[in-house]
Amino acid sequence: MTRSTTSDPAAGLETPVVHASPAETARLFDALDSEACRAVVQALEDGPMTAKELQAAGDIPLSTVYRCVNELVDTPLVEETTRVSEGGHHASEYSRPVETLVVSFGMEQTLHADDAPVLKLTL
Structure with a gap:
């Protein structure tokens, strides 16, 4: 995947693409x-x-959570970082870097009216 940014000066919005x-x-x-x-x-x-x-939040078996995060970190929807604890135990931590996913089959310029992070996937 290649990443770039588009700008909408009228809305003051820069969107990751x-x-x-x-x-x-x-x-x-x-x-x-x-x-x-x-x-x-x-x-x-x-x-x-x-x-x-995530297991506790979604009542999902831990093995399924691990399968899902392994799939999702290969997409732009989930990022993996390391959570450092005071006791020296570290854990992988997962986050969602965008609020909205827009799938586009063209070069649509206007994407979103507010300032929430948007990911535009251009196919």
Whole structure:
């Protein structure tokens, strides 16, 4: 995936744009086809979470959470970082860097009226 930014001067909005290959697009849509993966993406609306926190939030088996986050970190919808704790135990933490996903088959310029982060996937 290649990333760029488009600007809408009238709205004062800069939007990240991801240009995806057919294989990358298929991975994204495959991940979103899973009800569990969609639940993980939705749970991340409340902020970054570890796998165990995602398990508790979505009442999803831990093995399913790990499968989902492994699929989703290969897409622009979920990012993985490390949460450092005072006790020296570190855990992977997952976050959702965008509020909205826009799928476009053209070069649409106006995307969103407010200032929420938007990811535009141009196919």
